[in-house]
Amino acid sequence: MRVVDIRERSVDISRYSDPSIPSGGLTTSIVGVTTDAIRNGRPVVGYGFSSMGRFAQGGLIRERFAPRLLAAGDLDPMSGWAAMMRGEKPGGHGERCVAVGTLDMALWDAAAKIEGLPLHRLLRPRFGSDASVPADVEVYASGGYLYPDDDLGRLTRELTSFRDSGYRRVKIKIGQAPLAVDLRRIAAAAEIFPAPHTLAVDAIYSYNGQSAPAAAEALQRFRLMWIEDMCDPHDFDTLGAVARRYDAPIAVGEATFSAVEAKLLDRHAGLRRERDILLFDPVHCYGLPGYLQIVEALEARGWRRRSFWPHGGHLFSLHVASALGLGGAEVNPLSFPPFGGLADGQSVAGGRVAAPDAPGIGFETKADLIDLLRSL
Amino acid sequence: MRVVDIRERSVDISRYSDPSIPSGGLTTSIVGVTTDAIRNGRPVVGYGFSSMGRFAQGGLIRERFAPRLLAAGDLDPMSGWAAMMRGEKPGGHGERCVAVGTLDMALWDAAAKIEGLPLHRLLRPRFGSDASVPADVEVYASGGYLYPDDDLGRLTRELTSFRDSGYRRVKIKIGQAPLAVDLRRIAAAAEIFPAPHTLAVDAIYSYNGQSAPAAAEALQRFRLMWIEDMCDPHDFDTLGAVARRYDAPIAVGEATFSAVEAKLLDRHAGLRRERDILLFDPVHCYGLPGYLQIVEALEARGWRRRSFWPHGGHLFSLHVASALGLGGAEVNPLSFPPFGGLADGQSVAGGRVAAPDAPGIGFETKADLIDLLRSL
Numbered sequence: 001m002r003v004v005d006i007r008e009r010s011v012d013i014s015r016y017s018d019p020s021i022p023s024g025g026l027t028t029s030i031v032g033v034t035t036d037a038i039r040n041g042r043p044v045v046g047y048g049f050s051s052m053g054r055f056a057q058g059g060l061i062r063e064r065f066a067p068r069l070l071a072a073g074d075l076d077p078m079s080g081w082a083a084m085m086r087g088e089k090p091g092g093h094g095e096r097c098v099a100v101g102t103l104d105m106a107l108w109d110a111a112a113k114i115e116g117l118p119l120h121r122l123l124r125p126r127f128g129s130d131a132s133v134p135a136d137v138e139v140y141a142s143g144g145y146l147y148p149d150d151d152l153g154r155l156t157r158e159l160t161s162f163r164d165s166g167y168r169r170v171k172i173k174i175g176q177a178p179l180a181v182d183l184r185r186i187a188a189a190a191e192i193f194p195a196p197h198t199l200a201v202d203a204i205y206s207y208n209g210q211s212a213p214a215a216a217e218a219l220q221r222f223r224l225m226w227i228e229d230m231c232d233p234h235d236f237d238t239l240g241a242v243a244r245r246y247d248a249p250i251a252v253g254e255a256t257f258s259a260v261e262a263k264l265l266d267r268h269a270g271l272r273r274e275r276d277i278l279l280f281d282p283v284h285c286y287g288l289p290g291y292l293q294i295v296e297a298l299e300a301r302g303w304r305r306r307s308f309w310p311h312g313g314h315l316f317s318l319h320v321a322s323a324l325g326l327g328g329a330e331v332n333p334l335s336f337p338p339f340g341g342l343a344d345g346q347s348v349a350g351g352r353v354a355a356p357d358a359p360g361i362g363f364e365t366k367a368d369l370i371d372l373l374r375s376l
Numbered sequence: 377m378r379v380v381d382i383r384e385r386s387v388d389i390s391r392y393s394d395p396s397i398p399s400g401g402l403t404t405s406i407v408g409v410t411t412d413a414i415r416n417g418r419p420v421v422g423y424g425f426s427s428m429g430r431f432a433q434g435g436l437i438r439e440r441f442a443p444r445l446l447a448a449g450d451l452d453p454m455s456g457w458a459a460m461m462r463g464e465k466p467g468g469h470g471e472r473c474v475a476v477g478t479l480d481m482a483l484w485d486a487a488a489k490i491e492g493l494p495l496h497r498l499l500r501p502r503f504g505s506d507a508s509v510p511a512d513v514e515v516y517a518s519g520g521y522l523y524p525d526d527d528l529g530r531l532t533r534e535l536t537s538f539r540d541s542g543y544r545r546v547k548i549k550i551g552q553a554p555l556a557v558d559l560r561r562i563a564a565a566a567e568i569f570p571a572p573h574t575l576a577v578d579a580i581y582s583y584n585g586q587s588a589p590a591a592a593e594a595l596q597r598f599r600l601m602w603i604e605d606m607c608d609p610h611d612f613d614t615l616g617a618v619a620r621r622y623d624a625p626i627a628v629g630e631a632t633f634s635a636v637e638a639k640l641l642d643r644h645a646g647l648r649r650e651r652d653i654l655l656f657d658p659v660h661c662y663g664l665p666g667y668l669q670i671v672e673a674l675e676a677r678g679w680r681r682r683s684f685w686p687h688g689g690h691l692f693s694l695h696v697a698s699a700l701g702l703g704g705a706e707v708n709p710l711s712f713p714p715f716g717g718l719a720d721g722q723s724v725a726g727g728r729v730a731a732p733d734a735p736g737i738g739f740e741t742k743a744d745l746i747d748l749l750r751s752l
Contacts (some may be wrong), residue, residue, distance in 0.1 A: 010439065021380040024463050034565025049638035054465060059435005063386065087400050089430060090581045091609040091631025092660075094468030205466045260610035268644050284468075 104287025144172025520548025
């Protein structure tokens, strides 16, 4: 295929289903990549978006990466990726990795639509580890951000709705309030998702070398599914101190964007390969080709694919987890609308979910999302 | 001061004084930050630019950081920096660090102009280590990129012109040609800047775990000033292997953009604090406040300020090196015009240079540069 047109726009996103609650001014980029391939009488358009939790990448997409893709001539997603990365120097793995990942998502959507296959079926023969891995994926519902008022009441209603929708695992956020408040939130969540190993907490990098071990100690009794992003992602000393002290799984990697950094994390952060969880986000890590470099590098060092639970909470991560046979995937049933969550009307069965059967990533199965993407 | 207007533009830059030689499509951003402070009857405007060797940051400046600065109200460079960084998550230290550093340069230029002082005199009482440190700075001439034709002849003429201008130290690039070609280039350069310790080489990340030790071995006999950026900046294993095997100083840090990563580099890359050289670029590292975090973190671990030789090759790095009492500074006499080099007509005396005496950074002392900046 050739890329003949690229549209791009920045849109506001919210951690909350109620967009009136302040959410830190978060944004994401949406892109539409038009190819010269014709299906059903029309050019195939692949769609992508950037970031759940960071910022849009419109400038880098428009100024650096879209022009390279448009100039690349005939391509597939892997050679298109190489064209985008041409001339990029080592180091500095931030922002550009998300810009590249956004366009990469759209290239995979287009490539799968051209083949008439759902993305996971396009990827599985090429990148899957084992044909016997089932197509459906273990998932958890992600949410539980601190509410500005009636926090415990709203948190309880949110988690109850997740349980009633069939989710068997859930993740809530901590670290934005004093530890005593967080412990009450966790206790309330554990009433709905009881121990062991159904409730995870995400500290959004809130602790440091002093506060992280104390927080880990206080969380010990909840027998959590995991504790995520306790500290700065490059603070390997603190990660190591927590790993030595705390039994429950530690989850890291959401803010680690390159294979070279993933190798450093493995080597120097004291992680326990049999137990800890790797959250690298396929979109943030220079897209699927970059994510595959990370999976390959860490498999070579003894990690199993079951340890990977990609961040994102959207359909692309679900396809990737299914095709690669990863441990599971995040779903954002309520956060970051309309990007999070499953296909319209899709239900969770036994805590597991299949990626859509529609060609491509299946954004067309989510009416509010495809309406937004088509508005490009 | 308040920031009342920000202008920004991307411009092409070239590694060569002859812009017809292909230079990888490099760009940089120029910014003009207009304040509400009036001097000589006109608003004070601070100027900044981004990157020698990577890419422009117009999108991030326009979409994310300039709006925060414009909304920040009354500020100085330190509080303006905090306003730009508000809501930025840990991790992902690429691109945005350069965007912030670009605007930060302009804030310091404006702040020093408002005080009527050259920047190094504004900074020295606040951040200098020692009032007895002289204002002038040890410098080296940076250049020596591979020429597409008549390489040895043109390299020889370039380095001769540096020597004739008063430079006592020089740095050339290697790694873009086979090692045998590089060894001939180094031998030619060493005829003009003889051993020991007047000639540095910059490998621009060209080697890996296999090729780096062999290259270091071959370079041993030249008794170089340093060997720079041998491999991927996060490949600490290779850096450590070279450090164990090679006597000459190793220089790193140009592509390390944050204090957390600088601490990892110190802890895990096998560097020798008494000998090796730290090239962190004040513009690339989130500007001067981010650079100061790195200096402070590494001083606390036993590094001396004499080990810091900031990358950049322009007047801002020269002011920073002078004020902080660093080991020295890069100068780009011919590369990256009109950004590199010294004030018009300024000469190098005994291998040392003083920053301009004009208020601010002194871009007004370089006619071609200030013409470009004023065109904003």
